[in-house]
Amino acid sequence: xxxxxxxxxxxxxxxxxxxxxxxxxxxxxxxxxxxxxxxxxxxxxxxxxxxxxxxxxxxxxxxxxxxxxxxxxxxxxxxxxxxxxxxxxxxxxxxxxxxxxxxxxxxxxxxxxxxxxxxxxxxxxxxxxxxxxxxxxxxxxxxxxxxxxxxxxxxxxxxxxxxxxxxxxxxxxxxxxxxxxxxxxxxxxxxxxxxxxxxxxxxxxxxxxxxxxxxxxxxxxxxxxxxxxxxxxxxxxxxxxxxxxxxxxxxxxxxxxxxxxxxxxxxxxxxxxxxxxxxxxxxxxxxxxxxxxxxxxxxxxxxxxxxxxxxxxxxxxxxxxxxxxxxxxxxxxxxxxxxxxxxxxxxxxxxxxxxxxxxxxxxxxxxxxxxxxxxxxxxxxxxxxxxxx
Numbered sequence: 001x002x003x004x005x006x007x008x009x010x011x012x013x014x015x016x017x018x019x020x021x022x023x024x025x026x027x028x029x030x031x032x033x034x035x036x037x038x039x040x041x042x043x044x045x046x047x048x049x050x051x052x053x054x055x056x057x058x059x060x061x062x063x064x065x066x067x068x069x070x071x072x073x074x075x076x077x078x079x080x081x082x083x084x085x086x087x088x089x090x091x092x093x094x095x096x097x098x099x100x101x102x103x104x105x106x107x108x109x110x111x112x113x114x115x116x117x118x119x120x121x122x123x124x125x126x127x128x129x130x131x132x133x134x135x136x137x138x139x140x141x142x143x144x145x146x147x148x149x150x151x152x153x154x155x156x157x158x159x160x161x162x163x164x165x166x167x168x169x170x171x172x173x174x175x176x177x178x179x180x181x182x183x184x185x186x187x188x189x190x191x192x193x194x195x196x197x198x199x200x201x202x203x204x205x206x207x208x209x210x211x212x213x214x215x216x217x218x219x220x221x222x223x224x225x226x227x228x229x230x231x232x233x234x235x236x237x238x239x240x241x242x243x244x245x246x247x248x249x250x251x252x253x254x255x256x257x258x259x260x261x262x263x264x265x266x267x268x269x270x271x272x273x274x275x276x277x278x279x280x281x282x283x284x285x286x287x288x289x290x291x292x293x294x295x296x297x298x299x300x301x302x303x304x305x306x307x308x309x310x311x312x313x314x315x316x317x318x319x320x321x322x323x324x325x326x327x328x329x330x331x332x333x334x335x336x337x338x339x340x341x342x343x344x345x346x347x348x349x350x351x352x353x354x355x356x357x358x359x360x361x362x363x364x365x366x367x368x369x370x371x372x373x374x375x376x377x378x379x380x381x382x383x384x385x386x387x388x389x
Contacts, residue, residue: 002029002354007181009090010081011035011065012072012105014042016138016163017197018094018122019061020170025090025177026064027347027356033088033371034062034362035081038069041364052340059361063335063344068372069365072103076382083375085110085117090177094122097133107192117190118180122173126196136197141165145201150208153223168200230277230284231255234314235292242292242300245310249273258307259300260291338363 007030011022019034019042026032036042044057051059068084070077082105085091091110093100100106100121107119121127124136131144142148142159152158173195180191202209208219211227219227224243226232231252232245246252252271256262265271265287270280277284292300297313304311315323326332326345335344335358347356369379 002357003351004028004030004181007031007090008033008084008088009092009177010084010088011091012081012093012095012100014094015044016057016061016166017169018092018120018173019044020167021120021122021173021177022065022092023061023063024170024174024347026359029357030090032065033084033367034065034067035072035084036067036069036364038071038365041067041069045364051337051342054337054339054361059337059342059344063361064357064359065362066367066371067362067365069368070382078103078105080372080375080377080382081105083377084371085114088117089181090118090120092120092122092173092177096135097123111190111192115190116184116188118177118184118193119190120173120177120193120195122169122195122197124197126199127194131198138163138165138197141197141201144198146205146208147201150219150221152221154221157221164204165197165201168204169195169197172200172203228278229274230281231288233285235285235289237292237295237297237300240297241314242297242304243312243314244288244292244304247274247310251309252277254307255288255304255309259303259309262291333358336360338366 009032022032047055050056125131176193234241253266256265372379
């Protein structure tokens with residue numbers, strides 16, 4: 001049995017953060033009913049059509065869900081969602097600030113009728129405070145959280161290449177729902193949960209925050225380097241570069257003795273401890289770079305691995321897709337979309353006794369007629385016939 005078999009989640013969601021949270025619940029076996037706008041649906045459907053006509057973000061975030069297309073601007077559409085919530089365990093929404101309340105689907109309203117319900121409001125900045133009514137997108141939250149200020153090179157600040165703020169919020173949302181369901185199993189009481197993209201992202205900023213609060217100056221942008229560890233960077237080889245990350249003094253000894261055959265540098269006062277190496281970072285990087293340049297990339301990578309020194313080559317996205325570790329651990333499965341079959345990765349948490357169901361990605365409104373029929377409602381009384389799939 002899947003961990004969340006028998007649980008129902010109703011989601012008024014779009015874009016990335018909330019869909020990622022509910023996809024994780026679907027991966028654990030929950031029934032997730034995704035409520036979408038008739039005609040257009042989740043805006044992520046239209047970000048692109050890269051996956052044989054389906055948006056890449058949408059395929060990533062929405063497998064295993066049922067799509068219900070109803071117009072929430074109508075009383076009939078709102079009543080459908082309220083009826084679904086009557087039988088649900090969890091309600092997740094990431095509409096614009098105040099929109100759920102205007103629809104009569106605010107957490108306080110719902111839990112007054114359903115004290116056992118777990119509700120989640122996922123927003124950019126959380127409930128209350130001067131930013132609570134602002135719309136938020138991943139890039140904007142990364143900027144407000146200080147993440148962009150420490151990402152990139154000394155010359156150029158950049159956002160991360162993946163939607164970090166969205167992902168952080170989605171992860172904390174799913175985690176909080178699971179915790180709330182565990183508590184409900186003991187007490188019978190639901191929960192009202194508020195998840196902020198800003199607060200999720202600044203939680204991941206722990207080291208830079210403490211570094212800034214207890215030292216002078218803003219943390220510098222280090223490229224692939226690390227402000228508190230050395231050597232920790234990309235170093236040249238005879239035909240490219242290798243990333244080396246030495247996080248302990250034992251690692252420095254292994255790098256010098258087993259990889260580079262320079263035991264004389266182990267006790268060099270400039271390099272004997274990590275604190276010393278960071279203080280003499282330029283000298284340390286120059287020494288490591290001169291030694292690494294004597295080897296080819298493949299040669300050095302093998303020597304580092306044999307010595308147990310953390311290192312890597314910079315992979316391409318195509319190379320990561322076909323990573324030998326993913327292949328060896330059989331991490332890829334196949335799921336359906338409305339247009340084709342596509343590859344999908346199993347969830348990172350591997351249970352010994354079950355595998356995630358990995359359901360298909362729904363077409364817009366694919367399950368509308370069935371869901372309405374299950375509720376005892378006539379589909380054509382709620383949704384115009386030309387909008388039914």
